[in-house]
Amino acid sequence: MTFKLGLTGSIGMGKSTTASMFAERGCAVWDADxxxxxxxxxxxxxxxxxxxxxxxxxxxxxxxxxxxxxxxxxxxxxxxxxxxxxxxxxxxxxxxxxxxxxAPVAVFDIPLLFETGSDVEMDATACVDVSRETQAERVLARGTMTRAQFEAIRAKQLPNEEKCARADFVIDTTSLESAARDVQAVLDQIGRF
Ligand SMILES: CC(C)(COP(=O)(O)OP(=O)(O)OC[C@H]1O[C@@H](n2cnc3c(N)ncnc32)[C@H](O)[C@@H]1O)[C@@H](O)C(=O)NCCC(=O)NCCS
Ligand SMILES: Nc1ncnc2c1ncn2[C@@H]1O[C@H](COP(=O)(O)OP(=O)(O)OP(=O)(O)O)[C@@H](O)[C@H]1O
Incomplete structure (x- = not known):
């Protein structure tokens, strides 16, 4: 049986980048968007x-x-x-x-994992996390939205602290190294590889 890991986190906190790290380590990845x-x-x-x-x-x-x-x-x-x-x-x-x-592990990248109640279908959940300042810098650097649009999207989502508190694992996306370390720790805990 495939182990189902739900991956979430607020806008621009690093879900896609983290999902790729899981993929590189042999996980199948599904993306809600x-x-x-x-x-x-x-x-x-x-x-x-x-x-x-x-x-x-x-x-x-x-x-x-x-x-x-x-x-x-x-x-x-x-x-x-x-x-x-x-x-x-x-x-x-x-x-x-x-x-x-x-695949032994499937990762489900779902921005609204908790908001839609999809977490109950998962075997475990992980939330990406980075400081609010870094989040804002990274999102605005993409040049695809204004600060007001970014704030409006963020306001519609559960606060990231709450998502992380509910998740089984937290992945620190301050750097690629911290994220890779935490991804490997999650896979070691799941123990399917
Ligand atoms: C209402 C709809 C049509 C509005 O679509 P639209 O792309 O114009 O707006 P949306 O709010 O989705 O996003 C606005 C802009 O912000 C970006 N954005 C929105 N949310 C996020 C997010 N979590 N992360 C990154 N970018 C986001 C989008 O890429 C877009 O550029 C759309 O959201 C929709 O069809 N919603 C119903 C389906 C649904 O619930 N989808 C969520 C995943 S299950
Ligand atoms: N661990 C990391 N270290 C450094 N930069 C990162 C890291 N993770 C993500 N980033 C950068 O932050 C930005 C947002 O990352 P990403 O697209 O993965 O986030 P997301 O949560 O999937 O975004 P969205 O919510 O918009 O779908 C990108 O520019 C990416 O390169």
Whole structure:
């Protein structure tokens, strides 16, 4: 049986970088954001059910995120309806991946692991952690969002201290060395390799 490790942490705290370190050590990796992009793309499993409820959200056979944003701006309750359609599809995608991978350990990179209650499906959970200053520097250095947008996304997520307190393992992403050391410690504890 594949051991399921849920990996989470606030925006820009190093989930993807840490997930790659697990992959380099033989783990299979599944990424929730990537799964949503796949489900929304033309031919993806979210297109028909979202289109049935929100016909305006479909453009060129795919789910349009700007269109969804406009719907949510007009009616904030739409978000929970969208989530009630999308989350079960994400959960199916994840379950299929867990069944099909032959890897001893599968890592599930899920930004909203605790917020969505997905942690209960995991055998263990890990949270990445770095100082707020470093987090802000790294996110803003990407140049993809303003400080206000960053703060707004952070405000929607559980505080990272809370995520780390709930997680079985904490991975310090202050440097690549500290993260690699903690990743190896997690794998040693899991004991599947
Ligand atoms: C409402 C939607 C359409 C808005 O999409 P959109 O990409 O425009 O906004 P979103 O809030 O997702 O992100 C805004 C910007 O911030 C970035 N961002 C948002 N959250 C994060 C995060 N945790 N880490 C990094 N970047 C983030 C996005 O890349 C984007 O550039 C979208 O969030 C959605 O479809 N949500 C329902 C599905 C869902 O719950 N997904 C979560 C994973 S299960
Ligand atoms: N251990 C580390 N040491 C040094 N830099 C790191 C480390 N981990 C991540 N970074 C840097 O921090 C930035 C954010 O990392 P990454 O993309 O892995 O975070 P994330 O949590 O997946 O982000 P998001 O929440 O936006 O998906 C990147 O520029 C990355 O190179």
């Amino acid at each position: 990537e799964a949503v992009h796949r489900l929304y793309a033309a031919g993806g499993a979210a297109v028909a059910p979202l289109g049935a409820r929100f016909p305006n959200a479909i453009e060129k056979g795919a789910v349009s995120r700007p269109a969804l944003r406009r719907l949510i701006d007009a009616d904030p309750d739409a978000l929970s309806e969208i989530e009630s359609i999308v989350h079960p599809l994400v959960r199916n995608d994840r379950a299929r991946f867990a069944e099909e991978t032959g």
